[in-house]
Structures are given as C-alpha cells and as structure tokens.
Amino acid sequence: MTNKSTSSENHGLKKGPWTPEEDQKLVDYIQKYGYGKWRTLPKNAGLKRCGKSCRLRWTNYLRPDIKRGRFSLEEEEVIIQLHSALGNKWSTIAANLPGRTDNEIKNYWNTHIKKKLMKMGIDPVTHTPRLDILQLASILNSSLHNSPQFNNLDHFSLGRVENPNHLYILNLLTTLLSCQNKNLNDSNYNVHQNQSSGNDNNYSNSLQQLQNPQFKITMESPLMKTKLMNQIAPIATSFSNIQQPKSSTINNILENQILSNIEEMPNFDLSSLFSTSPSPSSPSNLKSQSSTTFVNGTIEGERYTYDNNNFMMYNISNGLNDSELL
DNA sequence: AATAGCTACAACCGCATGCAT
DNA sequence: AATGCATGCGGTTGTAGCTAT
Helix, strand or coil: CCCHHHHHHCCCCCCCCCCHHHHHHHHHHHHHHCCCCCCCHHHHHCCCCCHHHHHHHHHHHHCCCCCCCCCCHHHHHHHHHHHHHHCCCHHHHHHCCCCCCHHHHHHHHHHHHHHHHHHCCECCCCCCECHHHHHHHHHHHHHHHCCHHHHCHHHCCCCCCCCHHHHHHHHHHHHHHHHHHCCCCHHHHHHHHHHCCCHHHHHHHHHHHHHCCCCCCCCCCHHHHHHHHHHHHHHHHHHHCCCCCCCHHHHHHHHHHHHHHHHHCCCCCHHHHHCCCCCCCCCHHHHCCCCCCCEEEEECCEEEEECCCCCEEECCCCCCCHHHCC
C-alpha cells in the first residue's frame, strides 16, 4: 500500500498468533543476549517475524514480570482515577500498575470499565455524568410536570409501557429520578434530618423542587424520602413487568409528552440514547474537573458510587441489559 | 448438537517521537 | 537542518472461546 518499506519488510514474514516454538526461540534469545535492536533481533533469533512483532510479543506477553489474571478492584480504581486525569495515556497508566501492560489496560478499559461507567451513568470520556442522561432527566421532569396524574402523588402510578424505546427512556429516567432523590451522603442526611422541623413543609418544598426544570432534588427527611420512593418504586416495577395490565391512557399521555418534549429539544439526537457508544465528548472545561474519587457502598441493597462532589450515581439496572440499548 | 452472536484479548497498523548522523 | 532508523504509542482488527438459542 502506501508503506513500501513495510510491505517489502514483511515479505516472507509470518503474521498472526505466535506458536509456543516461536515464543521459546524469542525467550531463549533474549535470555542469552538481552532485548533491543528489534530490527535485527528476529533474524539473529531465527524467527520469521518483523522486529515490531517480536517487541510486542515480548513486552505484552513473554516478559517475566507480567502479572497474570483478572484485575483487582484496587487496580480498577487506579485505572479509573488515572484515566480521569490522563485520558487514554495507556503507557503512563501502565507505569503505575506494576506487571500490567498498556495493551492489557487498554483492552480492559474498552471491554469492562467503559461499559461499567456507562451503565452507572458516567461518561467514560469525561468522567462526568452522561450528558444524554441529564437531558433525559429534564425530559422526564417536564413530562411528569405536565402530567395530570402527577398532581396527585398518592395515586401516581403507571401501567405497561408498550414501546421498548420509551421503556428504556423511562427506565433510565426513573433510575435517575430515584438517584436524584437520594443525592445525599449519610452525614448530610443526618444534618438535614436533625434540622427539619416539619415534614409536611419539607414534603411540599421537595415537590416544588421535583418540578423545577433544573431537576435538583434534596431530600430533607427520611419520611419524605420514603413517601417519594414509595411512589417511584411502582413506576420502576411497572416498566420491567410486562405482565402487568396496561393502563393505556396514562401511558399514552406520558409517552406522548415525552416524545413531544424530545422533539422540542434542539440538537437532541434520540438515536444516541439507544447505543452503547460513548456520548459525545463534553467541552474541555468539563475535562478539567479531574481526579474523581470514588467511594463504594450500599443503600437499600443497591450498589452505589459517588464522587468527591457527592454526586451519587446509581447503577442503572432495573432489569436493563445491553441488548435493550438498541 | 449445531450454530449464531457475543466477548475478551492478542496482535497488527499507522503515526509520532527521539536520537544519531 | 535534513534524513533515516529504532522504538513507543494508541486505535483498530481478527479470532478463539464462550454463551444463548
């Protein structure tokens, strides 16, 4: 093709997986003469490989100090933290993980961590909450706000949602809603609990906050939390329970409102919601918010993670799996 | 049991960088 | 300064093995 030197170099040279015999030749040679001078090494070692292939095989696989086996949780956390600060600087990240190669870390990032972060609602590029989910939050907020059923929280419930795409949206949004309802850590939670003087006032205050377009909800009391969560839980359940008798009127209203809200949003690409590909890179000012510290724990049996800004991010499960992210 | 689809990861490719001449 | 070589880096691809149907 365009690289003439490469094509002539590769003439008669083997490509593809290494055989145990080739590995042995390479190891024997390096143990005897050391590594380096990769261009001449394969010829001297009796290998029909290019130098590049030999170097890669040695550094990524045959090197004696390579660490084998699955990545530990600690290693995973180091990778996430370093990636949030460094980006795709795999070799620099690898330098902080003894025995792990840049290639291995890169593969692990692409096959495991990236998906994990996506499911947690974190943009794996910027390490900030996914923009598409934040947009969805405002859609749900607007939809709920315009729903007559929402005016009476005690009787607010949904039946079956027919459209799988809408189901996915609603599922995401419900999770986010519950996430936002719990966006407090334990210490703040206790402070608020002690300071609260009247639950009913807090209840109405929180309802107002629930309806505000910024979608910022702070829970002031355990009672308030319980009340609201009791309303949200059946919604989540109804989304994943296809046997539940449908309440088409309510669903149609809500689905139509969601769709019309989506259509009114400028520059909103609905298709991006049904893909597992990363959301578009956010502006560089978001990238400057580096060094995320993750703290893991459990609330009500759910695994959670929150960063050093106390933004709590729930694992988006609710029966969702990748195949539903069409 | 067959096979289609998916996942994980080794290996490759092209480009960038650093250094010697 | 220009050139060529050696090596490093990050994105991408190919495929073995696993899982679901």
